[in-house]
Amino acid sequence: MRFLFKTSYDQDIDLFRHNGQRFWYALLLLALLAAPWWLESYGLSQLSLMLIYSVVGLGLMLLSGYTGQFSMGHGGLLGIGAYAQAVMNAQGWPFVLSIPLAGMLAAAVGVLFALPALRVKGIYLAIATLSVGFIIEEVLARGEPVTGGNSGKMVSRPQAFGWTLEGERPFYFLCLAVTLICLWGVVNLLRSPTGRAFVAVRDSEVSAQCMGIHLARTKTLAFAISALLTGVGGALYAHFITFLTPDSFGILHSIDLLLLITIGGLGSLHGAFLGAVFLVAAPQLISQAKDLLPDHIAQAPGLKSAVYGLVLIGFVMFEPRGLYGRWLKIRTWLQLFPFYRRGLFARQKSYQKSERLK
Structure with missing residues (x-):
């Protein structure tokens, strides 16, 4: 296992914990930058x-995973960002201005979501945000x-100062740049x-309030x-699907986003x-699996929903920490092998949430 000994303040504020992280993240970034040259148009x-769902997932993860506030209305916020971008893009706004403004408009609407959160929590908060x-x-x-x-609304390609992003490659680099900026922020x-105040509210509102939060x-x-x-993710999503309808941003889309952060x-x-990869893949x-199933099962209208439900139940029962939690256990097993002990992860329940979910 890796033990970290920090000897300076610069090490403590570094974005990367050690050189191993810096190497693997740099390798991943190089692979993403080279993706247009080794992927076909559909794969790109x-x-x-x-990447678009990753931006949206970061927003919902910040709310539910780090602040402990449950929301079933983020599909509507995604629609706010998408329609705002469509309107501004039709009026000739450059995407370097319209995408942040679409996010700000969604943030203003998001404050309305916070109003019920100040008075209710749990299932009541879910019902309020759903409304x-x-x-x-x-x-x-x-x-x-x-x-x-x-009737819907058409969305043209992003444009800025007389330059239009035509084709999959320029749009991909736009999504990658926006994702990296959002992740860094x-x-x-x-x-x-x-x-840290977000995490304190998630762990215990009473304790957080006693600490002056x-x-x-x-x-x-x-x-x-x-x-x-x-909203920023919705602005990119508008250019991806190119045609917007209100039912594209309803309860089903909100459930998909909750599925994203839960399974991830x-x-x-x-x-x-990881949840964005699952939601797209x-x-x-x-x-592809339909070709291997009997016709009466493969042609069933609710097959996708049934698979999603079974996968969600499986993760809730056997791996509540999602795909990333499973990867942490696999990584720890590889680091400790052959000295891995069967009950190693059973003791995690005694830790605080802020210690488990890093």
Whole structure:
């Protein structure tokens, strides 16, 4: 196993814990930068979708995984960002301005989500955010002069200063750049006093309040930042699907986003990316598996939902920490082999949440 001995303050504030992390993350970044040259157009578009969902997953992970606030209305916030980007893009706004502004508009709406969070929690908070999501969907359907209503709205390619991002390759690099910026911001936020306040509220609201943390301000800020990231992801998502309808941002999309962070691993930024990979890759794997199944099963209309439900039940029962939690156990087993002990991970339950979910 690796033991870290920090001898300077610079080591403590470094984004990377050790040189091994720096090497593997640099290798991953090089692979992503080289992806347009070793992936075909379809594979590159799917990778772009993974990056978009990663941005949205970072926002929801910050809210649910690190602040402990449950939301079932983020599909509506995704729609706010998408429609805002579509309107500004149609008016000729450059994407370097329209994408942040779409996120800010979603953040303003996200503050409305925070209002019920100040008074309720648990299942009641889920119902309250679900209601706000339904309201957003209805507003998008009724605002025909701006959103096109149920008839939908076309979205053209991103443009800036007379330059249009045509093709999959430029759009992929835009998604990659936005993802890296959002990841850098979230990592630094979690290391700041604000991020530590988020974790304190998640672990115990009473203890956090006793430590001087303002609960209302902290929860409102968490919802706003989460909505900001979701709106930015929605702006990119609008250019990806190129045609927007209100029912594309309803309860089913919100459930998919919750599935993303749950299967990826709550309380981990890695989990947001692993969950995005699952959310994009799972439909492809299901469609390929249909060829191996009997016709009466392969053609069943609820096959995808059934598979998602079984996978979610399996993770909740056998691996609550998600894909990233499973990877941590595999990595620890490899580091300790052949001295691994069977009951090593059973003792994790005695730790605080902030110690387990790193």
